Amino acid sequence: MLAKRIIPCLDVKDGRTVKGVNFVDLRDAGDPVELAWQYSEQGADELVFLDITATHEKRKTTIELVKAVARQVNIPFTIGGGINELADADILLNSGADKISINSAAVRNPQLIDDLARAFGTQFVVVAVDTRLIDGRNYVHLRGGRDKTEIETEHWIREAEDRGAGEILLTSMDHDGTKNGFDNALLKKINEQLHIPLIASGGAGNSQHFVDVFQQSNVDAALAASVFHYGEILIPELKETLKAEGIVVR
Amino acid sequence: MIGIVNYGAGNIFSLTAALDRIHVQYGMINRKEEFDRYDRIIIPGVGHAGAAMHKLRDTGLVETILALDKPVLGICVGMQLLTAFSEEGEADLLSIVPLKTLHFDKRIDNKVPHMGWNSIHVENSHPLFRDIADNAYFYFVHSYFIEFDTAYTLAQCTYGLTFSASLQKDNFFGVQFHPEKSGKYGEQLLLNFSSIVL
Numbered sequence: 001m002l003a004k005r006i007i008p009c010l011d012v013k014d015g016r017t018v019k020g021v022n023f024v025d026l027r028d029a030g031d032p033v034e035l036a037w038q039y040s041e042q043g044a045d046e047l048v049f050l051d052i053t054a055t056h057e058k059r060k061t062t063i064e065l066v067k068a069v070a071r072q073v074n075i076p077f078t079i080g081g082g083i084n085e086l087a088d089a090d091i092l093l094n095s096g097a098d099k100i101s102i103n104s105a106a107v108r109n110p111q112l113i114d115d116l117a118r119a120f121g122t123q124f125v126v127v128a129v130d131t132r133l134i135d136g137r138n139y140v141h142l143r144g145g146r147d148k149t150e151i152e153t154e155h156w157i158r159e160a161e162d163r164g165a166g167e168i169l170l171t172s173m174d175h176d177g178t179k180n181g182f183d184n185a186l187l188k189k190i191n192e193q194l195h196i197p198l199i200a201s202g203g204a205g206n207s208q209h210f211v212d213v214f215q216q217s218n219v220d221a222a223l224a225a226s227v228f229h230y231g232e233i234l235i236p237e238l239k240e241t242l243k244a245e246g247i248v249v250r
Numbered sequence: 251m252i253g254i255v256n257y258g259a260g261n262i263f264s265l266t267a268a269l270d271r272i273h274v275q276y277g278m279i280n281r282k283e284e285f286d287r288y289d290r291i292i293i294p295g296v297g298h299a300g301a302a303m304h305k306l307r308d309t310g311l312v313e314t315i316l317a318l319d320k321p322v323l324g325i326c327v328g329m330q331l332l333t334a335f336s337e338e339g340e341a342d343l344l345s346i347v348p349l350k351t352l353h354f355d356k357r358i359d360n361k362v363p364h365m366g367w368n369s370i371h372v373e374n375s376h377p378l379f380r381d382i383a384d385n386a387y388f389y390f391v392h393s394y395f396i397e398f399d400t401a402y403t404l405a406q407c408t409y410g411l412t413f414s415a416s417l418q419k420d421n422f423f424g425v426q427f428h429p430e431k432s433g434k435y436g437e438q439l440l441l442n443f444s445s446i447v448l
Contacts, residue, residue, distance in 0.1 A: 072267075074431065074432070075433055221366070250387040
């Protein structure tokens, strides 16, 4: 049986992880490679790196990071941030990234999805979508949820799939950071319309939230950041909880 | 030492990184004379099977590959190339294994591509799967699959239907999943291949 995936997400700036990390056995909590290796040892199924590097000049650091991760980590990983054209994706692919994630760049230029899918295959293209509920409707937001667009989330996700996205990473900005659980109702609705995998993001606070999102929305994967980094949820224990609830995990 | 057929179908950084991690030496094969340098061969591959077959033909290495009698391992699309035909591009392939590569679409209700970790079942123990638990999970990313066939299937996997996760004919082996991305078991499989004796 295909297993549900658990995905820690690491924010990286200038080659270092940002946000506090609270692993007792880490020599260097700011080293994304060591953190990635720790997660793979704990049973994470995949990793997402979000590069928030401020300047273009620092992109070289990111490429080196991708290579270092690919050398040392034996599970798949996605890198997002700063990908605006085919050349950006090409260098990441050749540096060992399994997938790239695009967000605002795809909203500004939807053709980018088609171009990336044609050049590298749909399996390489993750479209990340940040959504927020306004007056009963979900709208796509940019810049980490700060800028509202007029695009309805459901429409955009359908378009992204049609254009060749291989996977959708949906973050509910209303749930993100609350630790009150994922937006299961929205995820269920979107998942029923999709023919490609859906990754849930935003709101994880405890293991039960992962049980809920898989049981209620049947998404393919669930992503979280701080609850893993601060050790509030340990992946081996999370997997045991999911197994006990009859959810197939590796 | 393992020779990797370098025919331009996808990035091989992850594969060489995995071989480095398990301390297995390797080199690249660009010309047919270079096959002699290696005692085992890997045919990697991601992307479109029809396009990959075109690229492989363009290298002029096909006749040499067909005549190989040392262990050969096809990975993902590299395994599909061993079959006779793929629905992806309606392409005739190497025909080493008389099976077809078919599309999941319309044959199953599940999402396509089949992406993520799935468990495989090894029917009869085999040196390629030495020290790998039955029902171990491996990482898959593919939209096309190779038919299940008791004569050639070494390991089976189920996703809407049962297909060949691994196959063998004589000295030719294939895996549909990505051992280089499949954690410790994936590394074990590569290690097993590096020491396999026919």
